[in-house]
Amino acid sequence: MLFRWDGSWRSFESTASPIRDRKGIVTQLVIVNRDITERKRIQEQLEHNASHDALTTLPNRLLFLDRLQLASLHAMRHPEYKFAVLFVDVQGLKIVNSTMGPAVVDQLIIDISARLKSHLRHYDTVTRSATSIDPLAGQEILARMDGYQFTVLLERIKEPSEPMRVALRLQESLVPPFLANDMEVFTFASIGIALSSPSLQTPVELLRDADIAMCRAKANGGSSCEVFDSDMHALVIRRLNLESDLRKSVERNELRVLYQPIVHITTGRVFGVEALLRWWRNDSELVAPADFIEVAEETGLIVPLGRWILNETCRQAHQWHMQFNTDPLLTATVNVSPRQFAQSNIVADVKSALDESGLNPWSLQLEITESVAMSDPQKAARIFSELKDLGVRLSIDDFGTGHSSLSRLRRFPVDVLKIDRSFISAIEHDCDSREIARLIITLAHHLNLKVIAEGIETHGRRSYLQEFGCEFGQGYLFSGPVNHLAIEIMLAAQFCDEVKDLVFAE
DSSP: OEEOTTSOEEOEEEEEEEEEOTTSOEEEEEEEEEEOHHHHHHHHHHHHHHHBOTTTOOBOHHHHHHHHHHHHHHHHHOTTOOOEEEEEEEESOHHHHHHHOHHHHHHHHHHHHHHHHHTSOTTSOSOOOTTOSOTTSOOEEEEEEETTEEEEEEOSOOSTTHHHHHHHHHHHHTSSOEEETTEEEOOEEEEEEEEOOTTOOSHHHHHHHHHHHHHHHHHHOSSOEEEOOHHHHHHHHHHHHHHHHHHHTTTTTOEEEEEEEEEETTTOOEEEEEEEEEEEETTTEEEOHHHHHHHHHHHTTHHHHHHHHHHHHHHHHHHHHHHOOOSSOOEEEEEOOHHHHHHSOHHHHHHHHHHHHTOOGGGEEEEEEHHHHHHSHHHHHHHHHHHHHHTOEEEEEEETSSSOOHHHHTTSOOOEEEEOHHHHHTTTTOHHHHHHHHHHHHHHHHTTOEEEEEOOOSHHHHHHHHHHTOOEEESTTTOOOBOHHHHHHHHHHHHHHHHHHHHHHO
């Protein structure tokens, strides 16, 4: 390095070449100095870019793992040295990205990183050089992982509560709104915390555990924190195994479609069935729908599974129509999941299932939850219209639990409303639930909609619904979900009764 007259330092590369006389003795040296300041600057910039996030200039995943490795090695040599990793997932930016564009989101990420950095301890540094001398000199290293996710490495932890206090401080930093195009944008963070442990062998394991805890915090909703523990890890392992087995369930023929009858409340005659998916894991363990439907929805497996249920139900319903000449035709109801409605080409899937099975479209009823229908009313109206063009019926499920109203549903070409079971289960002892059910039935009839009440388990519930004029119902008072053979027995008995009535009438 040379100091120039203008006060700047310059880097030089020097090479020396000897000059020898006739006897081979070095008599002179030729020294060539080359200014490599710009080359070193570019090299250092490239090294910096490789280890730092281009948008925020924070350390990236590579550098963070390198610092985490140093902390792990130091902990192996000094058992008293404790550290932790915070995994921060900032939420509230996806809608900004879809409405204002990525350029606005990029600026928000810069602002968020600056605010997070400012709420770390003032005497700590956010980054340090590779030649940092003492890992025990308390550091809080903030890095950007990807997208809206950040990590913090907390070194020299004195007590277990310290990481939680830092997490709460980071969450508080995001409470004041950010400005984007003169609009206020509100964000919050779900934070997972993983503490160093002698059992952890690699930095990746600690980062993984913090990520797992963050996912748990995110599932709890809102701005929350979770500390990783062994039970959480075991739960994740069970979840991964469940997902792996679920992916193989179709080829192993472990899935079954059961059918719950939908009956005329007054006569008890079977009007239709609702198709319900059941999974016999390894042909021995019956997995509750609540345990695997959520996994299928989150992983996207619900789309191929939903397509399989649709095809199987249409095939079975057509077989029943050929076997039992019910009048009107038995209605087969299939649930459409939120992921199916949002991502799959549901119209094409329905048309394909109808064409392959030969099922009369009018006997297929698709059930969509109220919350899905009202989350994007314009898209829902378009898809509903295309489905109605195929000739199928449409039903709104779980009605009464969302934020819609019957007047808003008039825009949709639906045929049936299904009252949520929470109202039906309380209809005998809760006046409000009873009045809500009555009003829904009355208003639905004014809109020429049929009503199905689910969760009918007692004669008292049936009596109230019959009094209110509800046409159809399903529940364990009539039958739980059964296989196709049990449905055939019900239809055969019903068919015999109809024949007897016809003979006696003649």
